[in-house]
Amino acid sequence: MIAALKDGDDHAFTWLVDQHHAMLVRLALRYVPDQATAEDVTQETWLHVLRGLSRFEFRSSLKTWIVSILKNRARTRATRERRNTPVSDTWLATVADEPAVDPDRFFGLENPALIDRWASAPRGVAPEEQLLAAETQAIISRAIEALPLAQREVITLRDMEGWSAADVCNALGLTETNQRVLLHRARSKVRAAVEPYLSPTDQP
Amino acid sequence: MTAPNDEIVCKELVELVTPYLEDVLPANERAAIERHLAECDGCRTYVEQMRQTIRAIGHVPHEPITSRTRDEVLAIFRAWKAERS
Numbered sequence: 001m002i003a004a005l006k007d008g009d010d011h012a013f014t015w016l017v018d019q020h021h022a023m024l025v026r027l028a029l030r031y032v033p034d035q036a037t038a039e040d041v042t043q044e045t046w047l048h049v050l051r052g053l054s055r056f057e058f059r060s061s062l063k064t065w066i067v068s069i070l071k072n073r074a075r076t077r078a079t080r081e082r083r084n085t086p087v088s089d090t091w092l093a094t095v096a097d098e099p100a101v102d103p104d105r106f107f108g109l110e111n112p113a114l115i116d117r118w119a120s121a122p123r124g125v126a127p128e129e130q131l132l133a134a135e136t137q138a139i140i141s142r143a144i145e146a147l148p149l150a151q152r153e154v155i156t157l158r159d160m161e162g163w164s165a166a167d168v169c170n171a172l173g174l175t176e177t178n179q180r181v182l183l184h185r186a187r188s189k190v191r192a193a194v195e196p197y198l199s200p201t202d203q204p
Numbered sequence: 205m206t207a208p209n210d211e212i213v214c215k216e217l218v219e220l221v222t223p224y225l226e227d228v229l230p231a232n233e234r235a236a237i238e239r240h241l242a243e244c245d246g247c248r249t250y251v252e253q254m255r256q257t258i259r260a261i262g263h264v265p266h267e268p269i270t271s272r273t274r275d276e277v278l279a280i281f282r283a284w285k286a287e288r289s
Contacts, residue, residue: 033231034230088216099219117215117246121246121249122249122253131259140257140261144264159258187254188218198253
């Protein structure tokens with residue numbers, strides 16, 4: 001196999017790519033943010049594999065060696081391309097001042113092994129007709145009316161009127177992030193208000 | 205070797221649900237959420253309840269004006285009437 005590769009045998013190389021390419025892309029995705037970058041890193045890896053073949057020794061399997069090259073390339077790329085913080089972290093910092101769910105529903109310091117995991121998890125989802133029941137709909141209307149104006153505007157346009165995020169940003173003069181924060185707060189509150197009505201076993 | 209920022213806890217997931225449903229997260233961060241959902245009943249239920257809520261909001265009967273607006277307009281009307289008499 002390796003001899004065939006070193007000889008420049010097309011079939012041997014094609015076989016190798018067929019065997020490992022998809023796995024390598026998946027592995028690369030653990031380091032880089034998107035599919036296109038992962039593909040790119042994998043192709044770069046193949047180039048390095050070919051260039052390094054003459055130096056390949058049989059101390060490890062071919063697969064192990066290729067994977068180690070992929071990891072190196074992916075880490076280098078991730079470092080180069082890394083935004084200072086992941087999108088999620090920036091978002092979490094933005095919404096931190098107003099929790100979507102009562103913090104008491106998560107384990108705290110008293111249970112370090114389970115900290116920030118559900119202590120009182122939401123239970124069950126409602127049958128579809130429950131969502132449309134007059135009672136549920138009235139709860140939702142009231143929850144929306146109780147929202148601060150900006151949140152009410154966004155959730156009304158997005159979820160009642162079915163506007164796109166871009167249209168709402170334009171109409172209300174909001175940045176994408178602001179629109180999303182307002183939508184998040186509004187939806188979180190409405191969900192909390194209907195939660196007791198969504199659990200079929202737990203009718204209030 | 206684990207990937208960076210691999211692990212999400214429930215308290216974070218309930219905050220990430222909107223960017224997740226809006227599909228604005230990079231693939232690796234989205235994948236981290238999906239890995240958490242695959243093993244957490246509570247968060248799966250939470251996300252499903254959020255989807256249900258959004259669907260339910262879409263069915264709320266469309267009032268031409270809110271009762272708050274109606275009250276405000278009514279107040280204007282009453283003030284106008286009081287002024288007249």
